[in-house]
Amino acid sequence: MNAKDELIEILDFWKFKLKNDGCTMAEIDAAKKAIVDNMKIDATLDDISQFYGKSKTAVSSQIKRNLYDKPKKNVTLYPFHKFRKIIPDSWRKND
Numbered sequence: 009m010n011a012k013d014e015l016i017e018i019l020d021f022w023k024f025k026l027k028n029d030g031c032t033m034a035e036i037d038a039a040k041k042a043i044v045d046n047m048k049i050d051a052t053l054d055d056i057s058q059f060y061g062k063s064k065t066a067v068s069s070q071i072k073r074n075l076y077d078k079p080k081k082n083v084t085l086y087p088f089h090k091f092r093k094i095i096p097d098s099w100r101k102n103d
Contacts, residue, residue: 043089050085060099070094 009017022039025031031039053071057064074094077087 049088051088051091052084052086056086056088056091060095060101062099070096 022031026036051059053064053067056062057067060067071086071091071094075086075091077090
């Protein structure tokens with residue numbers, strides 16, 4: 009199994025456990041801390057707009073009003089974990 013497929017399987021199982029209340033709060037807090045503190049996930053406007061089902065204009069507007077980090081030079085990538093903090097609650101998926 010390649011690294012990508014292995015990571016997908018691990019994340020799918022973790023999501024399964026989360027949705028089915030199979031994790032303790034300590035596990036959830038530890039995983040969240042590990043991801044937020046150690047994993048930088050950058051995203052383009054297209055990535056974010058597709059993920060939240062919003063227009064690129066709406067995403068760009070949120071970034072301009074609320075996100076003070078500058079995108080990387082020559083590449084327009086934004087820190088996803090920080091963007092998550094500024095989106096309206098209505099954008100969140102209700103699966």
